Amino acid sequence: METRITKLFGIKHPIILPGMSWISVPELVAAVCNAGGIGWLATGPLNTEQTRESVKKIRKLTDKPFGAGVTLLMPGARENAEVLIEEKVPVINVSLGKCDWIAERVHKYGGKVIATVTTEKHARAAEKQGADALQVTGNEAAAHGSQVTTLVLTPAIVRATKLPVVAIGGFGDGNGLAAALALGAEAIGMGTRLSMTKESPVHEMTKQAQVEASIEDTLYSDRFDGLWCRVLKTPQAKKSIRQGINLFKAMIEGPQIARELKLPLFKLMMGMLAQPENMMKLAHMSTAFRKIQAATEYGDLKKGVHLTGQIQGLISDIPTVKEVIDRTVKEAQEAYARMGKMMK
Ligand SMILES: Cc1cc2nc3c(=O)[nH]c(=O)nc-3n(C[C@H](O)[C@H](O)[C@H](O)COP(=O)(O)O)c2cc1C
Incomplete structure (x- = not known):
């Protein structure tokens, strides 16, 4: 598969691991990159030293392109962004803040910036601020999805700017990937699905509760x-x-x-x-x-609260990251062939 997103980031499959605190750690990010997708290291819970160490660790685990996310509203995020820029991280995912100053500096070393947005207004603003791509999070998503569903939000954002769009929220298999491409997106992000894999550090009891949900x-x-x-x-x-x-x-x-x-x-x-x-x-x-x-x-669901998306209800196994990605690509190709026959 080739889309503007696969070309922009230099990856094989249009599949992204979004930033998830304590989950999108170097091992999981590298597993996704090695399987042909790309992952964003979650820097939210990390200080600057830990961010630098994590970037170095990813580089030891993979020679493929990777990225890292900064949620600019969070304290310490600007400092972490500085580290990512110093380390020349290939892709920086910016959310909840202006990406202009990051884009200017990242572009100087040939890196790319993808802005997370949930409204058409923010999408247009991110385009003006120099983002290279948009990550669009619909209502089905774990954590902070829009009030609007992916089915409606994705084409709305595709229409709002010229930037390639990664659709996120509610994707867990190849049928979803085919649907996202049909909506005008050029890749999908899978948070819940990739957090329910063997390599994911989510506690086994929590993963099991999600499988049963x-x-x-x-x-x-x-x-x-x-x-x-x-x-x-x-x-x-x-x-x-x-x-x-x-x-x-x-x-x-x-x-x-x-x-x-x-x-x-x-x-x-x-x-x-x-x-x-x-x-x-x-x-x-x-x-x-x-x-x-x-x-x-x-794995403490008595005191803890776990972020999860609606797609958990369609997930019934805990495979490896590579199995998820290979299966997703194969299913999407099958869905495309199936639809091709129906469209005749
Ligand atoms: C367990 C888990 C933890 C997450 N943690 C964060 C987080 O710390 N910050 C954030 O902005 N989004 C977080 N997310 C949301 C993801 O970045 C992504 O937007 C979402 O998972 C996409 O929807 P999906 O789960 O339907 O694939 C988390 C998602 C999951 C499943």
């Missing part, structure tokens, strides 16, 4: 980390929705979490105090961090 077993709410977010339906997730954010607890836990994660505490506090809106967002995010880590790393 149905397409209805997710909750979409803005009461976990302050942004609209999709998670696995568990007692803790329901409780979090009921209780909402405890600002007092968040103000106490936020700095503690920042210390544990070696995030710049001063910046976090300044961010919190600068404007009430920021304060709420950061407070939400810092308390959500712990719950997400509990489910992902420790």
Whole structure:
């Protein structure tokens, strides 16, 4: 398969591993790259030293192109972006912030920038800011998908700019890949599917809970980390929705979490105090961090909250990354042949 995305990033298959905190780690990123796709290292929970080490580790595990994500709203993200630029990371995925200054510097060494967007307005802005491609996250997605479904959002964004689009949210097999290409996208991203593989560091108990879950077993709410977010339906997730954010607890836990994660505490506090809106967002995010880590790393679904997409309901196995990618490409080709016969 050849699309503008495969050519832009120099990859074999139009399949992307998006950034997932604690999951899109060097081993998983490299596994996806070695299987012919491309992955974004998640730098959210990493400080600058850890980001640099992770980039070096990916380079040891693969000689293929790879990328890394920065969520500019998060404290420490700009510093991590500086490290990625210094290390000349081939692709930088920017979300929740302006990508102009990153694009200018990344282009100087021949790198590429892909901006994550969920609205036509942000898509047009990212194009003006110099992004080379767009990653579009529909409502079915794990975590922060749009209010609009992938089926409608993808063609809307394809129409809004001239940039090649990676469709994300609800993809887990080759039928999905064929559908995304039909909608005008030039690659898919698979978060839930690739997080449910042998190489994924998600705790086995959490993976198993996802295998057993149905397409209805997710909750979409803005009461976990302050942004609209999709998670696995568990007692803790329901409780979090009921209780909402405890600002007092968040103000106490936020700095503690920042210390544990070696995030710049001063910046976090300044961010919190600068404007009430920021304060709420950061407070939400810092308390959500712990719950997400509990489910992902420790398999604790009593205290933890796990990010997952609706596609989990169609996933019934935990294969290797290569098996998922090979199977997805083969199924997409079969779907194309099947549709070709129907269109005659
Ligand atoms: C377990 C898990 C953890 C995730 N963590 C993050 C995260 O830390 N930050 C983020 O912006 N998106 C996160 N995501 C969302 C993905 O980047 C991606 O947008 C989403 O998984 C795509 O939808 P899909 O799951 O239907 O493939 C996560 C997704 C999963 C499944």
